[in-house]
Amino acid sequence: MVVRYLSNYHVSLPVFDAMNPYLNPWFLLRILKAYLFDIDRLKRFSAQDLQHFQNKQIRKQLQFTLTVPVYQKLYTDAGISVDTVQSIEDINKLPYIGKHELKNAYPDGLVPPRISRRHLVEVATSGTTGKSLAIFVDQFDIVMGLFGYLRTLREYGLSWRRNRISIIGDFAPHTAESGYIRRGLEPRFKLGFLFKNIQWLDTNAQPTVVMDELNVFKPDFIGGYVGMLGHLALLKEQGKGEQVHPQVIASTGAVLDPQLKNFIEKSFGCPVFEAYGTTETGPIAYECHKGGYHVLSDLIHVEVETQGKPAPIGSPGHLIVTKLFGRGTPILRYTAINDIVALDPQPCTCGMPGVMIKRIYGRDDLSLLLPEGRVLLPATVAGIYSRVLYELKTTKLTDTRLVQHDEHTLQIQIVIDHSQDDIGPSVAMIKKVLLEGFQEKLGPAVTISVVEVDTLKDHERRIVTHVNPTDYIITGYV
Template sequence: MNQLLNPLLVGKIIKTYMVDLNRVKRLPEEKIRRYQERALLKVIRYAYKVPLYNKKYQQVGIHPDDIKTIEDVKKIPFVTKKDFRESKPEDLIPVGEKPGMYSMVSTSGSTGQPVTLYIDLHSMFYTLVGFVRIIREHGIRWNKTRMAVVADLSPDSSEARHLSIDAVPRLKRILPLKNFGVFHVGEKPERLIKQIEEFNPEFIGAYPGILRILAILKRKGLGRRLEPRILATSGAILDDYTREYIEKSFNAKVFDVYGATECSPLAFQCRNGNYHIMSDFAYVEFVDAEEKEEVSGDGGNIVVTRLFGRGTPVVRYTGISDFVLPSSRRCNCGVNTPLIEKIEGRRVDSIVLPSGQLVPP
């Protein structure tokens, strides 16, 4: 049965689209902060029902009632990739629930050790709304613009769950989404660029390494008719050289989206090129190398709390392992959230096998 026929789920999705989509432009930063605090306290209460978190909180004598403001979050212990990896499935979801109630997703495992989490269908749609928010800032309309997304469609990957198994396929049963094409990152580059060229998109989204390889092929004469208006990167660090090479090859602007499988979109570049934190999707902190003290001006390792979804909560998670420099500047683009000055770390790039197959970061 298509769960989109469930009126409760449909109602939540409609509310998400109507209310949450434009929150960061509709509300001033102070009200966004208050929303963030309420969502954070709600997530912490939910996490207390999950054995992994319940055990950690009890070890340090913390109860959700002790967390009354954002500042109190510092009392909560961190959660690591190791914590997730070493937990049994039933320890990652609320007591009394079964893993089969959720979709299982895994990180790409660029370190060789993927992390497996459980998410609900509404969380997937919420993430898609975040994607719609981001592309709208660049003049892309989800129901009009012809879009091509190159993603890891391996079984159990988060991208496959969102784009080719659960969320998008369900939407296609009730919405005309012929303008949206999904392509597998594992295709040989020559075949991939041909497939995308035949789709003829105005927008292409992919890992930076994938777009660079497509740019190389275009300079060699492949994909002559491939002329996107705008491109987006995510999933790895976009360095200045790669950005410039891609932009010159396609004669199109590139914007970057920062996020992770465990917590979905965290920040994105606006039309002015500034990275805006998705403050209503996540609460981010920056800590020193020992993960003991919060830092600000000089940057630090990012710690993330996801502010939506059921299944496996992500609270004070250190596993992204990126060094991030926050900014005190303000942007006049209309998005009322704090900025990130620079993102470092996670410089793992796509690997090209002798066969030409691409292994995503």
Template sequence: MNPFLNPITALPFLKNFLFDARRLRAQSLDKIKKYRDKALRRTLRYADSVPLYHRMYQDSALTVRRITEISDVPTLPFVSKQNLVEHFPNEILPRGYSKKNTKVVSTAGSTGKQISVFTDFSVFSGGIGATLRIYDHLQLPWRTSRLANVGNFNPNMADSTAEHLFYSNASFVYKKNKRITLNAFLPVQEIISKLDQFKPDVIYSYPATFFHLAFYKRKGYGENINPKALLVSGSMLEPYTRSYVEEAFGCKMHNGYGSVETSSEAPIAFECKEGTWHINYDFFHVEAIDEDRQLVENGKRGHIVVTRLFGKATPIVRYTGLDDWVVLEDDLECACGLHTPVLKGGVEGRKSDSIILPDGRLFPAASFASLYSILNELKTRKVKQFQIVQKKLDEIDILVIVDEDLRNSGPSVETIFEKIREIHQKKAGPNVQITVKEVSDIPSQKGKPAPLVISHVRPEKGYKVIDT
């Protein structure tokens, strides 16, 4: 049955749909705190009915009903990727929970381990306010805007699951002629052609996909592709890609940060017009921990931990599996009008994608990649794509694809490569061999575009994280 035709599911959705996106603007900080405390209690009562969580709480001698407010969250045990993998499928839903209306959704497995959880309409309904908030905040009329989602629509992937469970039934909200879905792994010229026919107002995709689209836009393709905003998620957006894409399309890119496990459609945080990454803290509780799983103070870099405060299916409570570096800041009253906790400087990439140096320093991906300053200084857009590959502790390759149409204009390829080598050599120090290589292709990973950094060196305790 279409959940929008069932009063039991449709009425809560309608309430969430009408009011949740503007809750942070409409309610006082005290009311939001009470809302979060209540949402946490509801989430924990539900989680305690799930065998995985129930057993963990028993092992911790934890009484869930004594956890009454957000400040109590640090007393709860962490849940890891491995926990979800080991207890899938039978112990990550409440016993007796009907799977008829659930859907398995899986990560792409780009880190080598695919994670699968259950989702259902309650997760999409409960998070709809976070989904709509970025449109509301950027003053994009979501009902009439023509939205193109260029993502991963393979079976059990987040985008295809969202289409099946939610958007395919929501034509009265999202008119079908106002939305188009395209697989990001189609030939780029085919994507460009379809977007040109559709004439989108908003495009949602990965940073690498936007870069490829921008390359063709610069070559004169896609005359009718003139969006008002580009919404980016799925991997890290670094400054060179941002400037390259924004120049090509003549509009701003805005980051959204979410995950398959927590709810792919409801972002944990999003970037406002002022460049601030606001945490949707009425939908998620976010913490940061160090290598010893101790909370780090605000302003210090740590690994993100997320608790989802809405929806049923597989609950997500103190989940450590996102593996991303973040710096949390206290509630910030931003010039955009929102007053929220923030991710300072955004998300800096995964721990597993960090650059590790022989002297014990560890750079998150965003802190090490420095092409933007060099290419801006040289006033060139000759670099079509790049990737940093750490092969050994003391050996790093920087792979670069050159735009053939620009090869013989502006600074030489040799000059650009030497400047790239110099700035990264300065960061890495004299004991690391930096090699800049021209390549013709940088392959995608399993189910996702190519990452900015690939490291074949695993971090161990004792490395010092660089705060830059």
């Protein structure tokens, strides 16, 4: 658990799976078609083409979804039929679906009865909040997810066949990455030659071990979680990983603090861009070379709502997602991503059509409610923690937990790696940086304390609040 503390949640990097369908010529043809035509689709599309395509996809997806038991019941009760949705705008006629409904329907209710679950891969969201959700994805889903990710490589002039790619994924047993790789790709390694340029590393390993592996592989591209990338940047700055000179780094899994981003870019001497995705949906958005944060609008439809209504463009609200492809568990108007985001009214200068994201604020179910209606979001918390890394240049801080007893009292629990006692800043110094960081954001009305604890359990929530959210009126985000 060395690198987790900057990641407020884990998302899957969409990765390749090579189960038997790959030996089926029809399936391979579909992939080839997808590779040749779909991968650059969004760049090729005009705004009108995109809308036309989305209209077609949502109708197809609804037709399929109506055969999936969990949705069948929900939609029948709401009087939904295939004709309810004619265009993407009609999507608001469909009811929302949440984590609770999907969990209750596991496993039989999540896929059509005619599809055998043996042909699907089960993936689970990771349980940082203690509640994990399992859903099913099909092989083509995974390929399209990968293609969504490959777009980001192409955006930066890289190719998964020509360039060396290191993916530092979450290979804990229950995660989506393990589903795709450990239970999918590895047991059928005969197709591994296709991926000889891809190195898979585990984000749960020690950063020094990961750095050694990178040093041998010499990747052109590194994709990983924010926390691990921060640690690697610090190691790089200390002279480790001499052979590691990536052209591009992609960060995922948590909101990347601008100063931490700057630190990683300086250490490795290459640009860092953000990719955003979830286990349930695959890739959602990525940063283009002009810095625009583009939703992959041909694969995913996003809505942002606040208090039951669409949020004005540019204002923060809850993210609701619809996956426009896939034959596993459909994701239609899914509310349980629990991220607060704001959309961007400005189109990007790169000319790619579709929705733009202005800012991702992070998980709203990991927020703290402060005096006077202010809400502290995980993005800000991560920003404070990351100062320890780029200001104090230490990896001694290995885990953290916030406990809010009431609006006016916050305790920061920290776990320190005492094997590093002889080097770097003192524990008192680390406490001071955290205390000042939080005090600056929360203001004098909140009493803050920092205490060292021996260890934190994996399943324990890292942000705990005893403030009752009922009747709490939000006036702004910190």
